[in-house]
Amino acid sequence: MVLGALLIVVYFFKHYETFRQSHVKKDVSSYKYSYPRCEQNMxxxxxxxxxxFSDMLKDFLYYRHCRHFPILLDLPDKCRGSDEPKDIFLLLVIKSFPIHYERREVLRKTWAKERSYKGMWIRRIFIIGTMTGGFEKERMNNLLKREQQEYNDILQWDFNDTFFNLTLKQVLFLDWMNRNCPYVHFLLNGDDDIFANTDNIVDYLQTLHDNNGNQHLFTGHLIQNAYPIRWPTSKYFVPSQLYDSKFYPPYCGGGGFVLSGFTALMINSFSESVPIFPIDDVYMGMCLAKAKLAPASHMAVKTLGWKIPSKNVDQYDPCYFKEQVLVHRFYPEDMYLLWHQIHDPNLKCGIEVMLGEGVTTFLESCKKL
Known part of the structure; x- marks a missing residue:
């Protein structure tokens, strides 16, 4: 079994470019995927x-076998359209809920803005499901449709967008990427409440001289020896009937992580043999383990919050965040302000501040002479 998996990885690596070529549709815009409605498994x-079990867990189990849902809003030309760059260096894949309009608007104006940085193209996609039903579902779908018309950045499927369906959202995206965006070099995969310094991400990725997205990379806040939560009242509760092992495989916190296009396609390939699991970041770790690939730690990715070293400094101090890659859990207003602060040409940090104070002291001394 292990030898077989290793042989698949080696074959995949050697034939990566051929694999991507074979999965590109000649006319994606005219290609429609339709699947029969997935029935409940009683x-x-x-x-x-x-x-x-909770109603949410029951619902997850009823539809756990479902891996295909109708696509409501598509982006068939996102990676190869006439108005898009031919070579996308970093694709921002942002998990959002239909009601999070304010968050999406702020991200479009800050770190998720589509642009070129140091000659590297950055593009954005929000991946979203739907509300449960009724007028709210119809209203939110209309909102997303209008956003799509204005920004061309919404990828939506017709499934209930719940916490336990975040894994399904990842699986659906990877399948979509396999068909539509196989040439992306790297991806940032994260929630819509993270602060991501995309400048630093591009700078970091450009230091990987032996990896242009065609080799394995999966990095973020590494979590090892984590165990399933067995308390039924917990948001992360997983009963032993669903997962009976003592520990989860190593994984990176789902708030945000960076991976190569190669690794994304590898996860997509191996996910077909890994049953969907209700905790999405753990599921990604399961797929990596299946592929015999390891996640890695990045010290500037903080998905479990952050701590400023001094009590005399604001916890949103821009000098601190200017050096970070990704930090989880931000309100839209704090994110908007911080992004503009770290890009303020007049911002002085660290040694710049010390030199500034030294020059002032020197000038004051001169005046006294």
Missing amino acids: TVSSIPGFSE
């Missing part, structure tokens, strides 16, 4: 203890 109700 047999899962026979799982011991099923009646005690």
Whole structure:
């Protein structure tokens, strides 16, 4: 089994460019994917203890086998359209919920702005499901449709956008990428409440002289020896009936991580043999383990919050965030302000401040002479 997996990885690596070429559709805009409606699997109700599970967990189990849903808003030309660059260096894949309009608007004006940085093209996609139903679903779908018309950055499927369906969202995106964006060099995959310094991300990726996206990379806040939460009241509760191992495989916090195009396609390939799991970042770790690939730690990625070293400094001090790659959990107003602060040409940090104070002291001394 292990030898077989290793042989697949070696073959995939050697034939990476051929693999990508073979998955490019000649006319993606005219190609429509349609699947029959996925039916509820009632047999899962026979799982011991099923009646005690939360409604969200029950719903997850009922539809866990479903991997294909109708696409409501597509971006078939995002990576190869006449108005798009032929060579996207960094694709920002942002998990958002339909009601998070304010967050998406702020991201479009800050770190997720589509642009070229140091000659490297950055593009943006929001991946979204739908509300449960009724008038709210219709209203939010209309909102997303208008956003799509204005910004061309919404990728939406017709499934319930819940916490336990974040894994499904990742699986659907990777399948979409395999068909539509196989030539992307690198991806930033994250939530819509992270602060990502995309300038620093591009700078970091350009230091990888032996990796232009065609080799393995999966880095972020590395979590190892984590164990399943067995308390039913926890948001992250996973019963032993669903996962009976003592520990999860190594993974990176799902708030945000950076990966290569090669690794994204590898995860997509191996995910077909890994049952969907309700915790999305753990699931990515499972797929990496299946592919015999390891996630890595990046010290400037902080998905479990942050701590400013001094109590005399604002926790949103721009000099601190100017050096970071990604930090999780921001309100839109703080994100908007911070992005503009770290790009203020008059911002002085570290040694610049010390030199500034030294010059002032020197000038004051001269006046006294």
